[in-house]
Amino acid sequence: MKYPQKKSDFSPNKLKEVAVKVSEATELMKFLIEKFPEKSRTTIKSMLAHKQVTVDDLVTTKFDFPLKRGQMVFLNKKKTEEKPRFRGMRIVHEDADIIVIEKGSGLLSIATDKEKTKTAYSMLSEYVKRFDPKNLIFIVHRLDRDTSGLMMFAKSKKVQEALQKDWNDSIIERSYVVVVEGIVEKTEGTITSWLKENKALVMYSSQTPDDGQKAITHYKLLKADKQFSLLEVKLETGRKNQIRVHMKDLGFPVTGDKKYGAKLNPIGQMGLHARVLAFKHPVTGRALRFDTPIPGKFLKAVR
Numbered sequence: 001m002k003y004p005q006k007k008s009d010f011s012p013n014k015l016k017e018v019a020v021k022v023s024e025a026t027e028l029m030k031f032l033i034e035k036f037p038e039k040s041r042t043t044i045k046s047m048l049a050h051k052q053v054t055v056d057d058l059v060t061t062k063f064d065f066p067l068k069r070g071q072m073v074f075l076n077k078k079k080t081e082e083k084p085r086f087r088g089m090r091i092v093h094e095d096a097d098i099i100v101i102e103k104g105s106g107l108l109s110i111a112t113d114k115e116k117t118k119t120a121y122s123m124l125s126e127y128v129k130r131f132d133p134k135n136l137i138f139i140v141h142r143l144d145r146d147t148s149g150l151m152m153f154a155k156s157k158k159v160q161e162a163l164q165k166d167w168n169d170s171i172i173e174r175s176y177v178v179v180v181e182g183i184v185e186k187t188e189g190t191i192t193s194w195l196k197e198n199k200a201l202v203m204y205s206s207q208t209p210d211d212g213q214k215a216i217t218h219y220k221l222l223k224a225d226k227q228f229s230l231l232e233v234k235l236e237t238g239r240k241n242q243i244r245v246h247m248k249d250l251g252f253p254v255t256g257d258k259k260y261g262a263k264l265n266p267i268g269q270m271g272l273h274a275r276v277l278a279f280k281h282p283v284t285g286r287a288l289r290f291d292t293p294i295p296g297k298f299l300k301a302v303r
Helices: 028-035 041-049 120-129 157-165 242-250 296-301
Strands: 017-021 053-055 072-076 089-094 098-103 148-154 171-181 188-197 203-206 213-224 228-235 272-280 287-291
Touching: 028 041, 028 053, 028 072, 089 287, 098 120, 120 148, 148 157, 171 242, 171 287, 171 296, 188 242, 203 242, 213 242, 228 242, 228 296
Parallel strands: 148 272
Antiparallel strands: 017 072, 053 072, 089 098, 098 148, 171 228, 171 272, 188 203, 188 213, 213 228, 272 287
8 A cells, every 4th residue: 555645744625634654563542652753642542533533544543552663653634434344243453463253143153165155254354355455354153153253364375374373372361152052060170071073064073082172162151041041152172172171061052053952042053152253363463352241132031
């Protein structure tokens, strides 16, 4: 992207837009105060609140947004247009390196050989290309089609590789809420097994050490009624279908999950929602935490 070469002095009556290059790492508010001493802190906060500040291609309202050397900061005279709405997902966080979304149940994370329908990946690819046709999106991890909740994408191959290489060290917390069939009497526990996949592409547990990928799941009972239980589940490892298999192993399959033994579907979707995603930013190293409320239909299913 080519940036206009303009003076750093901000004159809203004369310029529709001014661009300033970042010379050293800092936070956005500090940078704006230093570069535009004629503007009061209140005025700068107002511009941020009204989405009149852009870092590279990203509109931000965060005063503590981390800036890197070489980035361009734009001050816009008019309020920047809102981000587009997406069917089946919403952007929770976006910066120069990553995008965090909340995905709805029924939406694929990425296309498969058999499924070429609209996916979270394809919609985000179209979105970033609106700013520059050369922009790309890279998948970091996946959620099953019928699982809702938080997931992350990278904006470069370098960031994707950094996250995937140090995934266990980068992830601070991955927490889910789960509606399962039956009354879970034990208030909390840990499930450990080695997961394998059969020819029918169904995952199953082995109790033989190193016979598959080691999977560790922690769970805590939130509430239960006569038919269902609501659990908080935290992953120590992230294996394919890990929670679904481990809930089946417990004898309490995830509601709506016929593949792993469920017979009931009280909420019209799989009872699995990725509620919390906390991690160290792959570039800045800052700890970021995103969470969503427990879906209302999950709470209604367990009265």
